[in-house]
Amino acid sequence: MKYEELNSKIKSYNIPRVFFFYGDEKFLLNNRVNALKKRIVPKDLEAFNFTKLEGRNTVIEELIEAVEQFPQASEKKMVLVKNSGLFDNASSKSFKELKEFVMDLPEYVCLVFVEDEFDKKREKILKFIEDSDGGVVNFEYQPVNKLEIWAEKKFEKAGKYIIASDLSYLIRLTGVSMDKINSSCEKLILYLGEERRKITRADIDAVVDVSVEVKVYDIFSKDIVNSRGERAKCQLMQLKTENQSPSMVMSIIIDQLYELLMCKLLKQDGFEARDILEYYDRKPPIFAVNNAIENSKRFGEKYLKRMLDRGLKYSIDMKTGKISQWDAVEMFVSELIKKD
Numbered sequence: 001m002k003y004e005e006l007n008s009k010i011k012s013y014n015i016p017r018v019f020f021f022y023g024d025e026k027f028l029l030n031n032r033v034n035a036l037k038k039r040i041v042p043k044d045l046e047a048f049n050f051t052k053l054e055g056r057n058t059v060i061e062e063l064i065e066a067v068e069q070f071p072q073a074s075e076k077k078m079v080l081v082k083n084s085g086l087f088d089n090a091s092s093k094s095f096k097e098l099k100e101f102v103m104d105l106p107e108y109v110c111l112v113f114v115e116d117e118f119d120k121k122r123e124k125i126l127k128f129i130e131d132s133d134g135g136v137v138n139f140e141y142q143p144v145n146k147l148e149i150w151a152e153k154k155f156e157k158a159g160k161y162i163i164a165s166d167l168s169y170l171i172r173l174t175g176v177s178m179d180k181i182n183s184s185c186e187k188l189i190l191y192l193g194e195e196r197r198k199i200t201r202a203d204i205d206a207v208v209d210v211s212v213e214v215k216v217y218d219i220f221s222k223d224i225v226n227s228r229g230e231r232a233k234c235q236l237m238q239l240k241t242e243n244q245s246p247s248m249v250m251s252i253i254i255d256q257l258y259e260l261l262m263c264k265l266l267k268q269d270g271f272e273a274r275d276i277l278e279y280y281d282r283k284p285p286i287f288a289v290n291n292a293i294e295n296s297k298r299f300g301e302k303y304l305k306r307m308l309d310r311g312l313k314y315s316i317d318m319k320t321g322k323i324s325q326w327d328a329v330e331m332f333v334s335e336l337i338k339k340d
Contacts, residue, residue: 001135003028009135010035015076016134017105020126022118023139027178032137033080033112040078040110048072056085060097067101067109075108082114090125099128141176144168144285150178151185155199158189162199168285170204175211184208212244216252219333225295229337236333246325247318250332254311261304263289264296310335 009015015036021029041050051066063081071077086098105111126136142150148167155162162170170188174180187207188199215235223232239249259280266276273289280289296304314332317323323331 001130001137003032003137003139006032006135006137010039013039015039015110016132017107017109018102018111018113018129018132018134020113020115020129020134020136021139022115022120023137025139025141025178026116027182028142029114029139032139033114036110036112037078037080040076042074045072045074049074049077050080051077052080052082053084054082056083058084058086060086060094060101063098064101067105067111071108076110077108078110078112080112080114083116084113087113087115087118087122087125090122095125102128102134103132105132142178144171144176147171147176147178147181151181154182154185155189160189160192160197160199166199166201166204169201170208173204173208173210173214175213177211180211212239212242212248213252215239216249217256220253220256220336221291221295224333224336225298227337232333232337233330236330240326246329247315250311250315250318250325250329253329253332253336254308254315257304257308257311259292260296260299261301261308263292264299264301264304267293267296307336 006019010032019036021033023029037050049071051069053062053066058081063079063084063086066079069077086094089095102111120138123136123138129136148164148171151170152162152167170184171181174184184207188203191203191207192199216239219232219235222228223235236249240246262279263276266279273286273293276293277284277286277289311332314323314328318325318328
């Protein structure tokens with residue numbers, strides 16, 4: 001089920017009996033959970049018609065009991081199940097019992113499963129939800145143009161405005177997480193106060209925190225690509241001082257190497273930037289794809305493949321404890337800087 005279809009069903013009250021929500025965009029996911037709850041559960045009857053089960057200790061019997069309790073003074077009730085662990089093993093007894101139960105849910109319930117750590121590749125095990133006329137929704141990060149429109153509307157609602165170039169700058173600093181964008185917008189609105197209406201780049205620099213993802217992307221795309229080794233090491237040390245996750249830093253660097261290799265190979269096959277954009281897991285603005293294409297020209301195909309292999313090996317060493325995590329990141333960055 002697409003996000004737009006979900007919105008349509010919520011607005012029309014044509015709400016299925018079961019949903020499965022997952023994905024990276026937690027702000028959007030939580031927003032839709034709350035929208036469902038608002039539609040289904042009368043505010044003064046929440047204690048009777050809304051049940052939340054959370055944690056990996058959730059058992060199928062507990063879920064069945066929550067669903068089978070009739071709604072009070074209302075036609076429907078909602079049961080929210082978060083990170084239950086019931087979907088971890090598709091061959092387990094609990095999963096088989098869950099499938100059978102979901103296929104025969106009562107009309108009065110809306111059962112919503114939310115799993116924070118669910119791999120899209122396993123979506124086929126959720127076919128029983130769709131077969132029950134339910135909805136499986138993957139809340140992905142939104143394209144940059146949609147995020148800009150969303151942020152601009154938020155400013156307009158608060159009586160503020162921002163020019164297009166500064167709006168793009170804001171989204172670049174925050175990254176694509178709607179939660180971070182929302183927080184930054186609210187900070188800017190408060191910072192301007194009642195009198196001022198126009199948001200400037202100076203305001204953004206004064207208020208907005210640069211996301212860790214952007215900092216790491218800059219280390220690679222600005223420093224490593226341009227052979228500014230000492231600056232890259234200083235920026236890396238700053239992230240370490242801020243107690244950022246070394247595994248996340250490593251993951252972002254590996255992602256960038258993969259994107260450079262992908263751009264290089266697709267460009268060699270005659271693809272243009274807009275065609276290449278379709279191959280990205282995340283959805284960066286088109287200028288970022290063009291930058292990646294240009295940066296990929298600085299590296300040979302063999303080098304990029306070799307560095308990807310090295311990065312994956314360092315990642316394994318980090319996870320197994322063979323090398324301390326920050327040591328692994330620093331060693332890998334040192335190898336990237338050498339470019340030999």
